[in-house]
Amino acid sequence: MYQYTSFDRQFVRQRAAQFRDQLERNLAGELTDDDFRPLRLQNGWYIQRHAPMLRVAVPYGELSSRQLRQLARIGRELDRGVGHFTTRQNIQYNWIPLPRSADAMDLLADVDMHGIQTSGNCIRNITSDVFAGIAPDEIVDPRPYCEILRQWSSLHPEFAFLPRKFKIAVSGTVEDRAAIAWHDVGLQLVKNEAGEVGFEVYVGGGMGRTPVIGTVVNAFVPWQEILVYIEAIVRVYNRFGRRDNAYKARIKILVKAEGQKFIDAVNAEFTKILEQDADGRDHIIPVSELERVARHFELPAGVRPATNGFDPHRTGPAPTAFLRWMERNVHAHKIPGYRAVTLSLKRAGQAPGDVTSSQMEAAATIADRYSLGELRVSHEQNLVLPWVREADLFSVWHAAKEAGFATPNIGLLTDMIACPGGDFCALANARSIPVAASISERFDDLDALYDLGNIDLHISGCMNSCGHHHTGHIGILGVDKDGAEWYQVSIGGSDGSTQSGAATPGKVIGPSFSADEVPDVVEALIDVFRRERAAGELFIDTARRLGVAPFRAAADAVRHETAVAPVKAVAAAEAVEAV
Template identity: 55%
Template sequence: MYRYDEFDATMVAERVAQFRGQVARRLSGELTEDQFKPLRLMNGLYLQLHAYMLRVAVPYGTMSSKQMRRLGEVARKYDRGYGHFTTRQNIQYNWPALVDVPDILDDLADVEMHAIQTSGNCIRNVTSDQYAGATAEEIEDPRPYCEMIRQWSTFHPEFSFLPRKFKIAVTAAEHDRAAVKVHDIGLRLYRNDEGETGFEVIVGGGLGRTPYVGHTIRKFLPKKYLLSYLEAILRVYNLEGRRDNMYKARIKILVNSEGAEKFAEMVEDEWAQIKDKDIDLPREEIARINDYFAAPAFEKLSEESAALEEKKAADKDFARWVRANTAAHKAPGYAIVNISLKPIGGIPGDISDVQMEAVADIAEKYSLDEIRATHEQNLVLPHVKKEDLYTVYSALKDADLATANIGMVSDIIACPGLDYCSLANARSIPIAQRISERFADLDSQEELGEIKIKISGCINACGHHHVGHIGILGVDKKGEEFYQVTLGGSGAEDAALGEIAGRGLSSDQVVDAVEKLVGVYRERRQDNERFLDTYRRLGAEPFKEALYEAA
């Protein structure tokens, strides 16, 4: 795990001190809200529907127990006793008082955390696979490259005021858990036919008002040129991206208006001018960063655990949790543990201060002091011995964090919606809660298998509804909340945008409609197909018929 050096520590401390002065000027009336807005946004502070909201960066989703414990303390001391994990692997606090925000940032700086570049038209928090460094699927840990990008992009003088916000994701596994194809830049680390390791560079993905799946503009980029190639992309975007219309300012608009082939040519031309200009890191610096992500000293264990098998045989709920919430680890005798933040009837992504401290304690004892946040609003303990799984499960159960539903119908992504957000048209959270309650039976959920439901309260798509197997978009219809359903989306390696099924549904209709859609899948699936596989095989019509029969 990366640790701050003296430059990081100084930079964060100076930014907190600077913002403390800006907050004092706002509170005294010296600054108006309009004057204060660009200053607070540079420090991750938003003004939402009812209060300020502070977004804290969790670079590439990796945290220590100490950091998680501090997040819990902040929730208790300065907020209402909880935080909300987002689809950017960050955490948000929904109720901080403005006067307290500098103190919050000071407390976070003590544990090497901050809120820099979690807002504004800059390069945002770089995200990655939550299983990075733990799964045998990957060819190498992608997080060192995320860290290189973080250091390169933080306060970059050319890219601090881009035409629009900018998001980068990196993966190194065959199964894409980072949704790289729907980011401004997605990077897939792989080994080519010659045995060399490098990146597929995907540009122009994104959701929101005009959703696109990204285009591959370079099939193979040698690793040593990562930063100079990114710089070339950002330079082209900074010069050519639109600034006259915020709805057309994202790089996806530029790529798709110019065409992917022409955009790639523009990038290659720019790159040819800068690739040998000392932008890329020297070998020694790459080695230094890589050392921070060296694999832990895993114990030499047997792949099988007799104690684990005994506990599974004796406790069916535990056995279900193991099936649903654990994944294979690269080290024999270890497992990856997923912690669901989607209890039945709960608010997706929310976690209390007490629960944060419980996760910190568990990670410190049983996961080599490491925790991950996922872009699906859950948490991960990446390195747990199989022989410790029952103890971990029991501790999570005591903290109400042992719901066995990862990837299932109640593991719903939902934005804060109209309960918090001033941009929203409709509520997301109550719809998610009602759907999870309708499908509360975990045996039934397990039988249904993977179904990804994603809900957004407005067209900005913070709930990623475009790439849900079932997507739900809140819309305003003459002052009433309605919901548009999309079908067949995916944010994984088979990325696709969902198709609009038809007219919007009222709040009273939407949960019944989801149940009808799942019913078609249950009746028509073959050979344990996923919902998405059945949809792709059958096409939209049987699902549309059921949807509007329900309406």
């Protein structure tokens, strides 16, 4: 993991002190809310439906056990004992009173954390593959480049007030587990025929009202020049992006409107920056800087490859529950004798991504004992232990089970993604959490879930798409209909992973449904899959082969049944009365 330097720590503490000064002046009436808003937002503080919401940056998803314990403390002392991990590898708190917000900033700074640029029209938290540095299919470890990008973009004076927010994701593996095509800028690490490292650059991806898949604008940018190329992209966006309409201000709209003209403008700006100096060295990442940062991501002390394979039945027949957990929650590792383990945050009675302070402390303890004190936050809103010895897997399973993290459902229907929705967010049209709970209750049979296989179900409470509903094999979107909560359903979306195929937005299957109808609709879609799937097919395969029509018909039947149910009830009551 990257360890802060004295400069890094001074930078974060000064930022916290600046925030405290402006907060105190705001609370005293000396600084207006409008004047306070820019700093408040760029430190991760929103004013939400019921209370301020703090979003804390977890750069490229890496956390130490010490940091997780501090997050638990913030939840317990300043919030209501709960945090929420997001699809962008951050953590949010929903109940910290604004007068205590500076206290939260100080506690974060104590463990080298902050909320800088987790909000506002700026370059947001850099995200990456949760298995970065440990994945067997890794081409190049993306973490050193993510860290360099983080340092370069933090409070970059030219890009502090962009037309809209700007998100960058980096992948260094054969399989894209970072959904790079769905980001404003997506970076895929590659090697050319000479073995040189560079980036394939996607621009203009995004969700929201207009889902767009990013366009490849350069097939190979040498790693030394990647900051120059991103600077060229953001400069062109800053110059020509829409500022008159928030819905049309994202870079995806500019790329879609201008096409090749946008790419030409970026390449011209790229050349101009490189030519500003005689040899362009001032804008190139020095080898020495990459080496300095990369040293933070070398194998942790204590990692010792093992040659003997792991046999769960070595001491006798393994429990079925353990084998299921091994199948779903344990992942391959590039170091022989090690595995990555997902601690599931998806269980009955708890919103997807939510984690209590007690659970955070339990996860930190497990990480200390079995993962060299390191964890990762996944895009799917779970926690991952990256350095588990195969010999410790049975002990880790017991510890995870005791803490409530051992639900063997990773990748299954109930391992769903959901934003906080209308229960907390002022932007939401509808609630996400009750819908997620209803679906989880309906599909609580593990045998049935295993039979269905991998299904990505994603729920967003509004068109901002924080629950990534566009990428769900089944996507659910909360919409407002005459002041009431309704839900639009789509099928066939993909985030771009190998299993789900090329990144694509799901297709809406018809008019929206009431909250009570949604579990029935999901069940109807699943019934179509059960009936029509070919041997070996997953839901996404069947959905793409059949198209929308049979799924729409099944969903329409739910709507029809709901509509006629009251009529049947009245008729039955009248018949009884007549008798």
